[in-house]
Each structure stands twice: as C-alpha cells, then as structure tokens.
Amino acid sequence: MDFRDTPSEAAFRDEVRGWFSEHLVGDFAALGGRGGPADEEGWDVRIEWERLLGADRWVGMSWPAEYGGRALDYAQQVIFNEEYARANAPGRISFFGEGLFAPTLIQFGTDEQKRRFLPKIQSVEELWCQGFSEPNAGSDLANVQTRAVLDGDEWVINGQKVWTTLAHRADWCFVVTRTDPESKSHHGLSYLLVPMHQPGIEVRPLRQMTGSAEFNEVFFTDARTARENVLGPVGEGWKVAMATLGFERGTAFLSQQLGFQRELTDLIEVAQKNGATADPVVRDKLAGHYAGVQIMKYNGMRMLTNLLHTGVLGPESSIGKLYWTNWHRSLGETAMDVLGTDALLVEHEGDGDYHLDDLHQTFMASRAETIYAGSSEIQRNIIGERVLGLPREPR
Ligand SMILES: Cc1cc2nc3c(=O)[nH]c(=O)nc-3n(C[C@H](O)[C@H](O)[C@H](O)COP(=O)(O)OP(=O)(O)OC[C@H]3O[C@@H](n4cnc5c(N)ncnc54)[C@H](O)[C@@H]3O)c2cc1C
Incomplete structure (x- = not known):
C-alpha cells in the first residue's frame, strides 16, 4: 500500500495550492477557518468567498463537465479538501446545496432539473436547506407526517419540519412529504423541491443557549411547488432520501x-x-x-x-x-x-x-x-x- 500522491495527483495538489495562495487573501484569509455549515459567523465574507470558489468551479468540482463541473474523482476531491483545511480557508456555506442536494439531484434528477438547479448552486445564487426531521420523525424518519396533494399543476404542502438548519437563509428546501395519504412508514413518500420565499411557509428560529439561532421550525400551510419539482418517482421518495443521507454520512465528511x-x-x-x-x-x-x-x-x-x-x-x-x-x-x-x-x-x-x-x-x-x-x-x-x-x- 502506498498512500503517497501519484505524479498526476501531486500536480493537481500543486494547482490547488497555487489557487489558494493567489485567492485566499485579505478578508478571506483574515477569517481563517472560522464558520461552519450551520453557523453564520462572517456570513457576508463567506458568501463572497463561496462565490469565488463557484466561479472557478471548485463548487461542484465532482459534477460532470456538461453540468459545469470539473468531473474530479474522489481522490482529487480529497486532495482539494485536504489543501482547503491546510490553507485554513473559511468554513463552507454550501453544505446542504452542494454537499447533500446536488449529488442526490445528479443521481435521481431529470436533465431539465439538473440544468435548472445545478448552475445556481455553483454560482451561490440559491441556497438550500434540508426538510427531513419533524417533531415525531427524527431517527424514525419513515414516520413523516407532512403531506402534499396535487392541485392542478402544483403540489400543495401542509405540515411541520424542525431543526431545519439555515432555513432562514435558504431559497429552496428539499422536503420529504407523504403524497399517498393511505400510506404508512417509508411507502408513499415523495422528495419535493420547494421554494422558501412564499406566503405558505413560515420559518421560526430556534434560539440556542449561545444566543444564536442556526436552525428553525418550518411550518407549511398550503405552501406550493410546481408539479415537476419532485425528485425521483412520486411515492419513491424514501429511496431518494436514503441516498441524501448516504452522502451526508459518507462523502461529505471523508476528508x-x-x-x-x-x-x-x-x-x-x-x-x-x-x-x-x-x-x-x-x-x-x-x-x-x-x-x-x-x-x-x-x-x-x-x-x-x-x-x-x-x-x-x-x-x-x-x-x-x-x-x-x-x-x-x-x-x-x-x-x-x-x-x-x-x-x-x-x-x-x-x-x-x-x-x-x-x-x-x-x-x-x-x-x-x-x-x-x-x-x-x-x-x-x-x-x-x-x-x-x-x-x-x-x-
Ligand atoms: C445541529 C443539528 C442540526 C440539524 N439540522 C437538520 C436539518 O437541517 N434538517 C433536518 O431535517 N434535520 C436536522 N437535524 C435533525 C436530526 O436529523 C435529528 O435530530 C436526528 O435525526 C435525531 O432525531 P430526533 O432529534 O428526533 O431524536 P430521536 O429520534 O427522538 O432520538 C432520541 C434518542 O433516542 C435514540 N434512538 C432513537 N431511535 C433509536 C433506535 N431505533 N435504537 C436505539 N436508539 C434510538 C437516539 O439515538 C437518541 O439518543 C439537526 C440536528 C442537529 C442536532
């Protein structure tokens, strides 16, 4: 076993180091590695930094080239993330969009959905949040009670999510909902993509003992999303949600x-x-x-x-x-x-x-x-x- 870089990996590492020494300066360098995916420290500087990363396709670096990515393999992604930590660059913001939703979208989405959502994640114009947990559905996620029914060309959503990190900042939410009212457990669920800025959605912050409020309760009262905003087949949202959790437990923390x-x-x-x-x-x-x-x-x-x-x-x-x-x-x-x-x-x-x-x-x-x-x-x-x-x- 040889854990050293191959010559092409070493060249890639040099390229990444060069990028950081050129771009990680001024306010970005001053912020150091501070700010996590769930906290708002240095938010404006971190958004600006994230946009710089996106412009050079370091956001979405694993995506296929046809969707604007660099098609980097896992070893290269690990190298990038190692160098990121070594350079002490600001904490990433796009964990939910880039880290969780994008790989799920690439696996299950239609070509149209990928073309609609991936570029806005890369340019950091649209932030995402994760609408899985509910008061009675955490570890037992299959007990989701939030419901969605079709009304013409739109889904109408009612229910409540909780612990929704950065919902107050997000433009979109990927939401596990029950679309078959007769169903139980992990059957009859669908994975809907819901715009956050609409009258049917109320975001209530959950204030922590530190005084900050990074996560929220999210209430859906006749909230709406277009009929085509479902990822994977209707009624098979469990499979899609499990893929998201796989990315969350695995690759997102690999390096x-x-x-x-x-x-x-x-x-x-x-x-x-x-x-x-x-x-x-x-x-x-x-x-x-x-x-x-x-x-x-x-x-x-x-x-x-x-x-x-x-x-x-x-x-x-x-x-x-x-x-x-x-x-x-x-x-x-x-x-x-x-x-x-x-x-x-x-x-x-x-x-x-x-x-x-x-x-x-x-x-x-x-x-x-x-x-x-x-x-x-x-x-x-x-x-x-x-x-x-x-x-x-x-x-
Ligand atoms: C900082 C933070 C950020 C979060 N952000 C998000 C977010 O953005 N979006 C989102 O959807 N959710 C989010 N969550 C929610 C998170 O996914 C849930 O807290 C987690 O799934 C546990 O669910 P629960 O809190 O309902 O606890 P419960 O499921 O009620 O668990 C309570 C206790 O029982 C134990 N337990 C439960 N079932 C079993 C079992 N079968 N066998 C043995 N022990 C068991 C658990 O381990 C735990 O100790 C976040 C949570 C935290 C802490």
Whole structure:
C-alpha cells in the first residue's frame, strides 16, 4: 500500500495550492477557518468567498463537465479538501446545496432539473436547506407526517419540519412529504423541491443557549411547488432520501481529518502555553486524541479505496460517522479541561448573546454531531445489522 500522491495527483495538489495562495487573501484569509455549515459567523465574507470558489468551479468540482463541473474523482476531491483545511480557508456555506442536494439531484434528477438547479448552486445564487426531521420523525424518519396533494399543476404542502438548519437563509428546501395519504412508514413518500420565499411557509428560529439561532421550525400551510419539482418517482421518495443521507454520512465528511489535526495542534499549543500539559491526565488525553486522528486518517483511506473500486459507500461509512463524532466530542471536553476555570468565561455580546471562541465552539458544536446525520445509536444499529449481520432490532 502506498498512500503517497501519484505524479498526476501531486500536480493537481500543486494547482490547488497555487489557487489558494493567489485567492485566499485579505478578508478571506483574515477569517481563517472560522464558520461552519450551520453557523453564520462572517456570513457576508463567506458568501463572497463561496462565490469565488463557484466561479472557478471548485463548487461542484465532482459534477460532470456538461453540468459545469470539473468531473474530479474522489481522490482529487480529497486532495482539494485536504489543501482547503491546510490553507485554513473559511468554513463552507454550501453544505446542504452542494454537499447533500446536488449529488442526490445528479443521481435521481431529470436533465431539465439538473440544468435548472445545478448552475445556481455553483454560482451561490440559491441556497438550500434540508426538510427531513419533524417533531415525531427524527431517527424514525419513515414516520413523516407532512403531506402534499396535487392541485392542478402544483403540489400543495401542509405540515411541520424542525431543526431545519439555515432555513432562514435558504431559497429552496428539499422536503420529504407523504403524497399517498393511505400510506404508512417509508411507502408513499415523495422528495419535493420547494421554494422558501412564499406566503405558505413560515420559518421560526430556534434560539440556542449561545444566543444564536442556526436552525428553525418550518411550518407549511398550503405552501406550493410546481408539479415537476419532485425528485425521483412520486411515492419513491424514501429511496431518494436514503441516498441524501448516504452522502451526508459518507462523502461529505471523508476528508476532514486534516481539519481535526489542526484543531488538535491548536489545542496542544494552548495547553503548552497555559501549563495544562503539566497535568498527566491532560497529556494522556492529548496523546489519545492524536492516535484517534491517525485512526480516522486510515479509516478514511479504506473508505476511499472501497469507493474508488465499487463506486458506492457501504454501511461501513457508519463506522466513520460513529468514530469521528465521538472523537470530536471528546476533544471538545479535553479543550475545556485544558482551559480549566477559564472555560467558564465567554465574551458577552449584549442582549444575552455570547461570542464563543474556537475552543468553546468546538465543545458546544461537537455535542450535536453525535445526533445529526443519524445518531450514534442509529449508526450502531446499522453496523450491527448490515455489517455484522446481527438480528434486526424488534419493531
Ligand atoms: C445541529 C443539528 C442540526 C440539524 N439540522 C437538520 C436539518 O437541517 N434538517 C433536518 O431535517 N434535520 C436536522 N437535524 C435533525 C436530526 O436529523 C435529528 O435530530 C436526528 O435525526 C435525531 O432525531 P430526533 O432529534 O428526533 O431524536 P430521536 O429520534 O427522538 O432520538 C432520541 C434518542 O433516542 C435514540 N434512538 C432513537 N431511535 C433509536 C433506535 N431505533 N435504537 C436505539 N436508539 C434510538 C437516539 O439515538 C437518541 O439518543 C439537526 C440536528 C442537529 C442536532
């Protein structure tokens, strides 16, 4: 096994590095790696940066050339993302559009749908949000109750979604709805594409303990979308939604270990400076986190190798999701140990809002990672049933 770049991969890496050294300057460089897919820090600068990436087709780099992409293979995508983390470029905004919806659209969409939606994702003119979860449909997504019925040439949608990240910023939402009123469970669902700016949609922010509101409740009251805005066959939305979740658990996170390595290096630097490394327990934890980065790196390469050979991400992607989310949560806890009593202090921004520094941000945000994109318990069920062949859990 040789994990070094081939000559053509090394040339591609040079091209990417060259692009970053030319473009990652000024406000973009000043923002550093801050801002995640779910938060709004440095929003205007990040939108501008994202548009620059889109103009040079780094947004949509995996798409076929006929839809404006660079048709890069997985190894090249990983190289790009590694260099992205190394350059400490701003946190990406287009996770839901580019990371989740676009690959699903490429797999299931008509040519007309691809031509309608992909260019606006690439130019960052249209942002997307994910309308899957409901108050009674999270892990049990098949229990979706939001309904849609055809009225002439339009679908009319009624119901409620929850935890919809960035719904207040999005122009479109991909929504799992029940289009067969007699159906139960994963039958009779359809994957509708719904414009957000219309009277039938109300977005109510969910304010978090930090004061910010990154996700929302979304209420649909006779909201409308055109009849052709359904992805995949009517009634077969489950299959399409599962593909989106596959992208969310697998490829979207494939190349993040360099970012994790950087977070760990930063934390070690803080610990060296404030003397926390004198504590043997802290030293023990930091060494454990370092070992974890190596495990993630090699697990990621194994997933990538399977992907290159078979073209599909198997349920093994759940191993990656389970591992990295628990690793990151534990890193956040160690960060608070390193800060000691300073961990209790955050900057007050007025009106009950707080500005979190990078370590607090890691601690807080990582708590959610073992929940979204399928909780750790759900990943263990998948590994148990589909990888190990254990008996299915009783329903
Ligand atoms: C930060 C964040 C952002 C999110 N953004 C979005 C978004 O943009 N769009 C969207 O649609 N959703 C979003 N979600 C929702 C997310 O998908 C759900 O929270 C997740 O699927 C879990 O569902 P739930 O919250 O209803 O919890 P539940 O499903 O009610 O689970 C509660 C607990 O029970 C456990 N559990 C449930 N079923 C089983 C089982 N069969 N076996 C063992 N244990 C089980 C779970 O692991 C969990 O510990 C987001 C969530 C978070 C935290």
